[in-house]
Amino acid sequence: MANHLLDGLMANAQPEHVFARLPDGRTYTYQDVVDVSARFANRLVALGVQPGDRVAVQVPKSIEAVTLYLGTVRAGAVFLPLNTAYTPSEIEYFLGNATPSVFVCDPKDAGSYTDLAARLGVHLETMGVWKSHGESAGTLADAALEASAAFADIDRGPDDLAAILYTSGTTGRSKGAMLTHDNLLSNAVVLKDLWRFTADDVLLHALPVFHTHGLFVATNTIMRAGAGMVFLSGFNNDQVIHYLPECTAMMGVPTFYTRLLDDPRFTKELVSHMRLFVSGSAPLLAETHVEFEARTGHRILERYGMTETNMNTSNPYDGDRRAGTVGFPLPGVDLRVCDPDTGKPVPDGEIGMIEVRGPNVFAGYWQMPEKTKEEFRDDGFFITGDLGKIDADGYVHIVGRGKDLIISGGYNIYPKEIELLLDEQDGVLESAVIGVPHPDFGEGVVGVIVPLKQAHVEEASIMEAIKDKIARFKQPKKLYVVDELPRNTMGKVQKNILRDRYAGTFAS
Ligand code: MCA
Numbered sequence: 372m373a374n375h376l377l378d379g380l381m382a383n384a385q386p387e388h389v390f391a392r393l394p395d396g397r398t399y400t401y402q403d404v405v406d407v408s409a410r411f412a413n414r415l416v417a418l419g420v421q422p423g424d425r426v427a428v429q430v431p432k433s434i435e436a437v438t439l440y441l442g443t444v445r446a447g448a449v450f451l452p453l454n455t456a457y458t459p460s461e462i463e464y465f466l467g468n469a470t471p472s473v474f475v476c477d478p479k480d481a482g483s484y485t486d487l488a489a490r491l492g493v494h495l496e497t498m499g500v501w502k503s504h505g506e507s508a509g510t511l512a513d514a515a516l517e518a519s520a521a522f523a524d525i526d527r528g529p530d531d532l533a534a535i536l537y538t539s540g541t542t543g544r545s546k547g548a549m550l551t552h553d554n555l556l557s558n559a560v561v562l563k564d565l566w567r568f569t570a571d572d573v574l575l576h577a578l579p580v581f582h583t584h585g586l587f588v589a590t591n592t593i594m595r596a597g598a599g600m601v602f603l604s605g606f607n608n609d610q611v612i613h614y615l616p617e618c619t620a621m622m623g624v625p626t627f628y629t630r631l632l633d634d635p636r637f638t639k640e641l642v643s644h645m646r647l648f649v650s651g652s653a654p655l656l657a658e659t660h661v662e663f664e665a666r667t668g669h670r671i672l673e674r675y676g677m678t679e680t681n682m683n684t685s686n687p688y689d690g691d692r693r694a695g696t697v698g699f700p701l702p703g704v705d706l707r708v709c710d711p712d713t714g715k716p717v718p719d720g721e722i723g724m725i726e727v728r729g730p731n732v733f734a735g736y737w738q739m740p741e742k743t744k745e746e747f748r749d750d751g752f753f754i755t756g757d758l759g760k761i762d763a764d765g766y767v768h769i770v771g772r773g774k775d776l777i778i779s780g781g782y783n784i785y786p787k788e789i790e791l792l793l794d795e796q797d798g799v800l801e802s803a804v805i806g807v808p809h810p811d812f813g814e815g816v817v818g819v820i821v822p823l824k825q826a827h828v829e830e831a832s833i834m835e836a837i838k839d840k841i842a843r844f845k846q847p848k849k850l851y852v853v854d855e856l857p858r859n860t861m862g863k864v865q866k867n868i869l870r871d872r873y874a875g876t877f878a879s
């Protein structure tokens with residue numbers, strides 16, 4: 372045996388070829404990838420990490436964070452990346468649930484995690500952004516530099532776990548999606564071929580590396596192609612516009628594209644050499660697609676995926692990239708649209724629940740066999756929670772969500788989690804959280820609160836009270852205090868009425 376994911380990802384890598392170029396001038400070759408990931412693997416093993424152990428990581432974006440993922444996989448362990456915006460109270464749940472043997476945090480957060488790690492018996496390490504001038508970038512970084520660059524990869528097969536990524540849950544509790552070596556590799560192999568990546572490509576990478584999009588869709592596909600990246604710490608127009616001339620492809624969430632279109636420096640000339648723009652994680656408005664083509668001559672290629680499934684569909688590379696659709700099922704992926712109640716496929720053109728099956732589909736939720744069973748059909752199809760249809764030409768359209776989910780700037784936010792928190796606050800009887808159109812993030816979070824009788828509730832005090840409890844991007848950007856919530860005859864809150872009522876909240 373060998374290490375299925377690592378071997379597959381590195382199959383086309385040439386040691387001297389540049390994997391990543393950083394704005395500070397550093398370049399990172401594939402040989403560096405091999406060496407640094409070996410150092411991490413050696414260090415993790417020295418810390419007692421065993422095959423199958425989880426290594427949880429909440430660190431600022433850096434190329435070393437990507438090599439730590441590879442080092443973890445080489446050590447036979449399971450990489451568990453966490454959003455840098457999560458607060459310590461959110462992190463406590465992930466560490467308690469996933470029981471990692473090591474947790475790597477930002478050096479500046481170490482003080483907030485020392486007690487928690489000790490209480491949970493998790494070994495705490497730190498890693499920040501590595502500097503070119505030899506300044507310490509944390510305990511793990513320092514120790515890795517001392518470790519050997521030779522490592523015999525731990526054998527791992529296609530069905531062994533490579534990563535766990537938490538997705539927010541409809542009940543408010545997050546579920547850990549278990550992704551195998553082959554879930555990740557099979558998707559990278561398909562995307563590299565479908566989107567025609569070769570060693571000559573340079574991807575503009577401005578996505579975070581703690582989610583599927585930036586970590587797997589972007590970096591795995593690039594690695595599989597033996598290609599390179601300009602690796603930015605995040606998205607901002609100045610840097611992106613500066614580096615686009617050196618790149619051939621870009622992947623982003625719709626917010627990236629609307630922000631670029633708002634910038635007069637983003638011109639046809641700037642991107643005339645580009646080969647490909649990919650969008651996903653949230654719906655790309657048809658008008659953005661049309662405006663992008665009018666401005667640049669490029670048709671954005673929209674694709675559709677989930678944390679649990681990696682990528683499921685893509686618009687064609689050569690054929691017609693249709694605005695408002697997510698294209699065709701990827702090679703090897705079966706996709707059907709079913710009646711959500713009976714599970715029977717509906718005729719083409721009719722709306723139903725999207726279900727998928729294939730080598731990309733995850734192995735289940737970490738330690739939640741019942742939840743896993745509920746979300747799979749007996750014949751192996753995963754119920755995505757997305758409502759869609761297949762048109763006469765075979766294009767898949769996503770028309771809505773069966774799950775109560777807000778997607779803001781490409782981040783998923785489950786209203787239930789926020790409602791539970793709002794309900795706990797002094798003076799609050801109940802609440803409802805909705806997503807309404809937002810000019811920058813697509814959807815913006817709005818909270819609607821009903822106070823207890825005689826209680827006086829103010830937006831500012833509620834916002835202050837929840838400040839450290841949940842990640843900033845999940846917090847309502849506007850709170851309304853009302854006397855009662857609209858309900859149907861069954862007593863269920865009518866969120867559609869609230870969404871209509873507050874639709875203009877963020878009107879620009
Ligand atoms: C930042 N803020 C947000 C968001 N991002 N609020 C709502 N939604 C957001 N997405 C808030 C901050 O808390 C802050 O609030 C203010 O906005 C400015 O923050 P800043 O950090 O400056 O924002 P930014 O750097 O401009 O970030 C916006 C962004 C970023 C670039 C759109 O959110 C981003 O990179 N999103 C990509 C997410 C992603 O990779 N998703 C893929 C998931 P305040 O000022 O009030 O403190 S994977 C997935 O979905 C599947 C598998 C798939 O198909 O890909």
Ligand code: AMP
Pocket residue numbers: 538583650651652653654655673674675676677678679697755756757769772778782783
């Ligand atoms: P996540 O749980 O972060 O992996 O988000 C997955 C969800 O993002 C999917 O279930 C969809 O609802 C949504 N999504 C991803 N790509 C697209 C897209 N191109 N269009 C519409 N929704 C999308």
